[in-house]
Amino acid sequence: MRKIVNKNSTYFYSYAGLIPLIFFEIILLIFLFIFSREIVPAIAILIPNYFFIRAIIIVLKYFISIEECYCIEDKFYYKKILWNRWILREFEIPIYEIKKIQDNGKLILKTELQAGVGYLLYYFNPYERICIETIFGRKYNIWNYKKRPSYWSIDNLYEDDREFLDSLFSIRAMVADRRKEILFNQKIENLMERYNFPLDERYNYILNKIVDEEKLFLFKKDNNFIINGDSEAIKDLEIFKNMNFEEIDFYIFYVNYLSKKEYEGKKVLVGYNGVDGKEVTMSKFKEDINEIRDSRSTFKN
Template structure:
């Protein structure tokens, strides 16, 4: 299993903003109690019960609405800014987990799994845009604005389903150089996450192809023989080795290059038409033995003339199919 972990890159900035957020929320909680006390003493105790009740309700609704936005910002901070993300890849699947470590305990707040073969593409999304007026003038709104999550990576699947991950927020910087440098750091990390997933997807696909090739090279002799000849004709390339004075003929570059069964055999890549003209078509080679589809244990032994006839038969059948 391979694991990549992503953590908040601006934790110091996040902690400072979070403390300001809690301070402001505490102030508004205090306002609620003050309004309750004042409304009760000024209106209700002085026989303005109906008017006092209405004013009390209005004051508290306003304060509760404001506190709702603060509570939501606190929740967003805990669930998105103080968490870390793990991307795990194992046996062709991506396992995503967003975790929070609190009081030496780890809580999993979100998780999903995706088959790597289902991933269509991965996109890095643009940075969060702050409202300029809010950030520069409205001291009460800028902290709730800061803690709105901004997920910067989108994983798109073949069936068009999408997952967004990797929360990243950086306050607006007036120093352009500093802002660009901070974004460049994130882009590097985001690309590392993207490359990690896509490279493992390609690697898994390649490993599956190698398993399939190994299965092909372990087919019964006749099936293996026909498979190799078809591949040689389609790809117009074959791989030739010598053993005990005879030729070994195989096909498919990835099989020759990466399968363990061929690690101890030196194969030379040969153009099909050159092989056909220089070896198969020469009369003195007709009775020479050729081992086709050799897998380290066995292969089909035929003469050059038989190999030529079988190749011609397959080529003729393919030509007939195309013409039809």
């Protein structure tokens, strides 16, 4: 199973930010305990206490937690996990409901260019940069944009952006590939359903495909002929993978086989599905396919 994870290249910096936040919070709690009986000092301590607790929660929820997404069958799954134990957020979306996956745009904060304590303000500004929009108008913001302090190196800004874009393109590609797989599997199911039709229905289906595509596929084995006209089935169905079909223009086949008396009584198998097919003579095949061509010509006239 292909899984895309929000690479946490800022792990060290996130913990480096979390530790002083916890340290300051402990100091505030100590002072709150000391001045708990005095209303004004207690209120004065509670205000910064709220912001420090909020920052700690944000760090845990957005900067230390891991985001991952993957596709299973026809659904897209997203999870945000803290320390591989607690699931903070999860959802699933049917692949066919996803309209677009877009970049909300790079947000550069003033704190991004600050060092020291100023960088702690960054943890008050989580920014989920990927937006998944469904055909019903629902939007899911994911993938917190994690940045390293730029005072180490200005290259960090560009490296973080490259990591994000890699994730964005990978998610888009994963969903697009899965959508193609679903459509392909649906096509295979539809083809197999057709090839499980009763013999007469299957026979008529192949004749109409030959007239539509103006070509057919011929497989010769031990002086026996298997005829098909469905190019998609020949290409995609497993039952035909080991059969070396020859593609022939219908009019060339008509001249080389259907118009020659020596082939009139020859038996051909039409609509073969790996188990059975309708066996007819070449003359009967010619008669039936001409009937379809004539009926279409009459309709056009």
